[in-house]
Amino acid sequence: MNADAKTHLSVAQKRQAVEEGLKPFLPDNYLQDVLEFWELHYSHEPAFVLQRFLNEICTTAALKAQRSQMLQSVLLALSARERENQPASKKTKPGKPVLLHTSPLDMAPRFNGNEQAQVLMQCFAALSQRLFRTAPAQIDRSLRLYLMDTIPKLKMGSDAIHALRLWTGTDMEAPPTSLLTIEEMQQVINLIYSALCEYVGPVKADKLLSMAVKFQEENHPEWPIRQLL
DSSP states (O other): OOHHHHHTOOHHHHHHHHHHHHTTTSOHHHHHHHHHHHHHHTTTSOGGGHHHHHHHHOOSHHHHTTHHHHHHHHHHHHHHHHHHHSOGGGSOOTTOOOOOOOOTTOOOOOBTTBHHHHHHHHHHHHHHHHHHHHSOGGGHHHHHHHHHHHGGGSSSOHHHHHHHHHHHTSOOSSOOOSOOOHHHHHHHHHHHHHHHHHHHOHHHHHHHHHHHHHHHHHHOTTSOGGGGO
16 A cells, blocks of 8 residues: 555645645746646656656756755655644654654764664664665666655654655665654665565575675674664
């Protein structure tokens, strides 16, 4: 089940989110044409096909250069609509240990002052990016689309899911998340590994994971990288 089905967004709500996300980037006359195109061809598709939609509407060099920002903006708007639709009991659970929010430029978030969690977030970001970079270049897009489609099925809060989908669809070094537990980091690493198995086979996926772990252990022996596996 995709994220839109779980949160029961109507076509009108999704259109409003797409409009809100794209408005800073497109002139009004083109924006209206784009919204009609989206409603005709993409309104009933899962969110992960937004990359394909943006590829189709970004027909100039200037727009192509802004595709990642446009994707981020639309996903933010969709996530806001999803949170509005959720009952209070489904939103962020109180008392759950979380990472405090940091800017994407600051890749050393703090875990309620716990230095160990700060290091684990660094491990997670570095290992994830290493897996992306060591995967064959020709499957990068397919891998990211697979992750964007599957992340909503993970057992975690909507804010964490949104941040992870945003991260996999852009070139951010680490998820801009305020809600990510150690268990959720493990889920994502396992998901990346499963995606690699899907696209390159389990033998190659094992090799890529082993190489990525070895690289991090050699370059950062102080990191508890194995805790994420």
